[in-house]
Amino acid sequence: MSASSLNLTMIGTGYVGLVSGTCFAEMGFNVTCVDVDAAKIAKLRDEGVIPIYEPGLKELVDKNVAAGRLSFTTDLASCVPQADAVFIGVGTPQDEDGSADLKYVEAAARDIAKHLQGYTVIVNKSTVPVGTGAKVEGWVRGVNAGADFDVASNPEFLREGEAVGDFLNPDRVVVGVENARARAVMEALYKPLTDKGVALHVTNRASSELIKYAANAFLATKITFVNELVNLCDTVGADVLSVSKGMGLDSRIAPRFLQPGPGYGGSCFPKDTNALAKTARDHGVTLGLVEETIRRNEAIKEGLAAKVAKALGGSVKDKTVAVLGLAFKANTDDMRDASALTLLPMLQKAGATVQAYDPEAMEQARWRLPEGNGLAYVDSTNAALNGADAVVILTEWDEFKALAPAMLKGKVVVDLRNLFDPAAMHAAGIAYTGLGRPQAE
Numbered sequence: 225m226s227a228s229s230l231n232l233t234m235i236g237t238g239y240v241g242l243v244s245g246t247c248f249a250e251m252g253f254n255v256t257c258v259d260v261d262a263a264k265i266a267k268l269r270d271e272g273v274i275p276i277y278e279p280g281l282k283e284l285v286d287k288n289v290a291a292g293r294l295s296f297t298t299d300l301a302s303c304v305p306q307a308d309a310v311f312i313g314v315g316t317p318q319d320e321d322g323s324a325d326l327k328y329v330e331a332a333a334r335d336i337a338k339h340l341q342g343y344t345v346i347v348n349k350s351t352v353p354v355g356t357g358a359k360v361e362g363w364v365r366g367v368n369a370g371a372d373f374d375v376a377s378n379p380e381f382l383r384e385g386e387a388v389g390d391f392l393n394p395d396r397v398v399v400g401v402e403n404a405r406a407r408a409v410m411e412a413l414y415k416p417l418t419d420k421g422v423a424l425h426v427t428n429r430a431s432s433e434l435i436k437y438a439a440n441a442f443l444a445t446k447i448t449f450v451n452e453l454v455n456l457c458d459t460v461g462a463d464v465l466s467v468s469k470g471m472g473l474d475s476r477i478a479p480r481f482l483q484p485g486p487g488y489g490g491s492c493f494p495k496d497t498n499a500l501a502k503t504a505r506d507h508g509v510t511l512g513l514v515e516e517t518i519r520r521n522e523a524i525k526e527g528l529a530a531k532v533a534k535a536l537g538g539s540v541k542d543k544t545v546a547v548l549g550l551a552f553k554a555n556t557d558d559m560r561d562a563s564a565l566t567l568l569p570m571l572q573k574a575g576a577t578v579q580a581y582d583p584e585a586m587e588q589a590r591w592r593l594p595e596g597n598g599l600a601y602v603d604s605t606n607a608a609l610n611g612a613d614a615v616v617i618l619t620e621w622d623e624f625k626a627l628a629p630a631m632l633k634g635k636v637v638v639d640l641r642n643l644f645d646p647a648a649m650h651a652a653g654i655a656y657t658g659l660g661r662p663q664a665e
């Protein structure tokens with residue numbers, strides 16, 4: 225099976241589907257990306273407009289569309305019959321009870337079923353709870369009893385902001401299959417990566433499904449561990465960055481995900497930790513550490529407004545607060561479960577006037593947190609700083625790292641990403657609070 229002879233359909237053209245589909249095309253496969261969002265598909269197909277902010281993606285989409293390997297449609301009938309593999313990359317948002325809501329996965333599975341022809345591997349790339357592969361099998365079988373197919377698990381580990389690089393040069397690829405036939409297709413799909421030395425971890429479907437949740441819950445716990453250390457560092461005069469560095473130099477610990485911040489957010493960690501804890505409870509098992517991580521992270525986010533108030537001498541009432549950064553991290557416009565969604569309403573409620581700015585997430589912010597009631601969106605860092613009593617740095621965009629101290633003069637700075645050196649800020653006469661950094665005298 226060579227790349228050019230394999231046809232792929234990617235259902236769901238969001239962060240994961242669009243990046244994965246484009247990268248598979250870049251690897252030489254013929255890929256059709258499908259979405260129910262007709263406007264999104266029309267813009268991609270007719271105008272080459274990328275619906276998300278993801279560095280490097282536009283160039284790769286244009287290149288592969290021009291090469292005839294990548295196309296976009298809303299019509300499953302035009303691509304599923306000839307597909308060797310159909311990926312499901314739709315959203316799995318959090319349901320009210322904390323579990324992953326599988327309604328989009330189910331709808332996609334049933335839609336796919338109608339159009340299956342010849343042997344096809346249906347691949348769950350969405351993050352789905354253990355046991356979902358079997359459910360997909362049942363949904364497909366229910367619509368098309370005679371279909372010749374297998375369901376594989378292939379969780380995605382890409383990070384927004386680095387998604388293209390992560391997909392093409394991953395630490396590992398995880399595949400869960402129940403038989404050799406599906407395994408052969410999955411191995412062929414990832415051959416361009418395994419040929420260059422990427423590790424392919426093939427396991428059974430349940431293990432593969434669990435690996436994704438276990439990995440995310442572990443990383444969320446690691447971040448929360450260091451976020452909690454901040455409080456102790458603040459109290460005993462230790463520098464959390466130095467503590468993290470000292471910890472991370474131990475190869476058993478490793479340095480990444482040891483940088484403190486305003487609590488984890490985004491499209492994955494919050495919902496995946498909740499879904500893992502719920503899956504465990506459903507099976508009569510308590511994952512106490514994961515449950516506590518979820519609670520601690522919420523507490524960290526809810527404590528941010530008090531930190532700002534403390535820096536302003538006890539209250540934010542009638543103060544103007546510039547908030548720099550709204551996305552849950554830099555290099556993305558994703559605001560799902562971003563700390564801004566907790567902090568901004570708390571500042572507004574406490575009587576502050578908030579002037580918020582993000583280089584990419586303004587559109588996302590406007591519908592999630594409507595303007596008014598003391599919240600104004602502005603179109604530049606300068607406009608946010610204009611007349612502000614306090615500056616809260618919430619997202620680690622390069623643009624904010626490059627801020628000249630002179631621009632912050634006379635303002636109280638609450639740096640929730642530790643972008644600046646407390647001593648340098650102090651020397652510049654700026655009232656500065658970082659996370660777990662000793663205050664310069």
Ligand SMILES: NC(=O)c1ccc[n+]([C@@H]2O[C@H](COP(=O)([O-])OP(=O)(O)OC[C@H]3O[C@@H](n4cnc5c(N)ncnc54)[C@H](O)[C@@H]3O)[C@@H](O)[C@H]2O)c1
Pocket residue numbers: 235236237238239240241258259260261264313314315316328331332335349350351352380381382383384491492
């Ligand atoms: N965003 C990430 O960084 C990331 C990383 C790894 C894994 N994941 C997982 O990947 C999955 C997708 O996440 P995302 O961030 O790409 O979501 P997203 O919301 O950006 O995209 C999902 C897309 O699926 C489309 N869709 C929904 N139902 C459909 C259907 N029946 N047919 C066709 N299209 C349909 C939606 O219109 C949307 O465009 C989730 O399970 C998520 O947990 C996300």
